[in-house]
Amino acid sequence: MNLYAKLKARAAAGRPVRVGVIGAGKFGSMFLSQGPRTPGLHIVGIADLDVNRARASCARVDWPAERYAARSFAEAMASGSTFITDDAEALIATGGMDVIVEATGNPGAGIRHALLCCKHGRHIVMVNVEADALAGPLLARHAAAAGIVYSFAYGDQPALIAEIVDWARTAGLEVICAGKGTKYLPAYHQSTPETVWGHYGFSPEEVAGGDFNAQMFNSFLDGTKSALEMAAVANGCDLEPAADGLSFPPCGKDDLPTILRPRADGGILPHKGTVEVVSSLERDGRPVFRDLRWGVYATFEAPSDYVKQCFAQYGLKTDSTGRYATMYKPYHLIGLELGISIASAALRGEATGSTQGFRGDVVATAKRDLKPGEKLDGEGGFMVYGKLMPASLSLAHGGLPIGLAHNVVLKNPVAGGQPVRWADVTFDETQQAVKVRREMESLFRAADSAGQKAPAAA
Structure with missing residues (x-):
């Protein structure tokens, strides 16, 4: 109940909570609209693969151009402005950074950024539920070992x-x-990026005028x-x-x-x-x-x-x-409320919800009959949707997590409505996200075999 008072104290002392935002899409933009209105918060940097999109997001939420005109992190730190970059690792590594907001929605990127936060000692607010569902139980352990807060994003469900x-x-x-x-409705499980706007009732004009992503919105619907x-x-x-x-x-x-x-x-x-x-x-x-x-x-x-x-x-x-x-x-007001997680992590050392164990998993499930040689198109796409199941069943069946069901080629046919297994696809064992997920599966599978519960994150 005193987060606001603590933030005002930090502002008065000239020591704002320094924040880096990775991903300037819908969620990130909603937070950007509120960050400058919150005393004691300084958005030092925004990292996005498309820096022009990030600048457009700042303009869309009514930031004056001078607020995001810094030419370096050092200039942003000194002036109280914001530096926009495509280099997320540099943002995380910037000295003096307190909290990183991971809002890319890309599970592989989320895993990489979380591990970099562990390396550099930055609290992380994981907006990226795709990354958390894929590897959160292991990432939370790494965060606890590094002495940082790994947090759900307040405002998200x-x-x-x-x-x-x-x-x-x-x-x-x-x-x-x-x-x-x-x-x-049950039929929504077969929805595709081509049918999604009709289900939502959005007109072409509404879609063209906003920051809408068909595959992302379809992942909500399906x-x-x-x-x-x-x-x-x-x-x-x-x-x-x-x-x-x-x-x-x-x-x-x-x-x-x-x-x-x-x-x-x-x-x-x-x-x-x-x-x-x-x-x-x-x-x-x-x-x-x-x-x-x-x-x-x-x-x-x-x-x-x-x-x-x-x-x-x-x-x-x-x-x-x-x-x-x-x-x-x-x-719920998603990104508009995100400052509560940032303040809680930086000022209390507490998460607004955090992964503790591995009880639930999300397995890629065929939207239609799939054939060998087809390449899966991931969350919200034309081919698979994610189905929740107990983690113990997912491990026993060798289910392919939805977060890794992108750009992998099928070796076996999979009937519509059936789960896709690791054994059904060709995947790259050297990918960081694959390695982290397989390590997590081994950890919990070993614990299950020993009749033990894998230790929760501290």
Whole structure:
């Protein structure tokens, strides 16, 4: 509750929290709009492979040209302005940098940047949920060993869900289910970058006038992004996904405690302590009443009759038994809220949610029948979507993570709706992302074989 006071103190002392942003897309741009309005924050540098796009993003969020006119990091440090570069490694290595925001959305880049932050001692806010789902359990261990904070990005759903889960558990309540809302129909799993805008209802004029990426938006629609975010939540909050993944039940705010309770009590959950995403659409396409499309939630259980009575006395919406209740947040503002993670890491040494173990994984799953010789086009593309499953099942089946299902060639046919396995593709063992992921799989597979739980990140 005192982050703002701490930031003002840093500003008054002339010691702002120095921030580097990697990736000037939608999320990065939303943070850039707020960074200069936050006392005690100095965005020293922005790294993007396309420096012209980064400059355009600054202009789009109403930065005056002189704010991003620095010609070097040294000039930016001295003047309080920002240097734009295509060299992310140089940004991370810049002396005096406190926090790096990784917002590229590229899993391989995210892994590389996280390891560089460990090397140079920079806290990292991992907006890049693709990288976290792919290798977060191992990256978090490296970060702990390096003495840096590895954090979810506040404003994005995993951090907001983790916050509610932490609130419930700290209050002595058992979390039964946690997750978010989205727009979902089963047919969306087959959506492609060519069909995505029609599903969203965006006009060509809207798409042309904004910073929209068809493949990225399609990853939200086809279920991949939901799977990635729920893997992050499962791994950060010690929750176990259902064996058959997410079911996306239609569910409004008032029905959360009724639907998201165990099957034995009339709900849909296979077990307590899991994750789920609720749909804002009924299966026939009608809108759900009081939907939670933009929000997050956690369902919890009264541990005693006394607590159940308290739920009723203070107006909590519960199921018919009065035992299960839900706390939810109806909206999230993604990059507009990111400063909370940055301030928390730099001023408190705390993450706003962080990967702890390997409970959930996201496996590439065929959108249609795939043939040998075809080259996969990755998250949000035409060929595969990401499906959530327990990490133990993914390891046992040799599932190919969605984060590595790009530019790899199929050796075997894969039927539509079936998972793609490592054995089905030709991949480059020398790629850093592949090496890190295989190392992580070996670590957890060995722990499972020994009947042990791999040590959590400190």
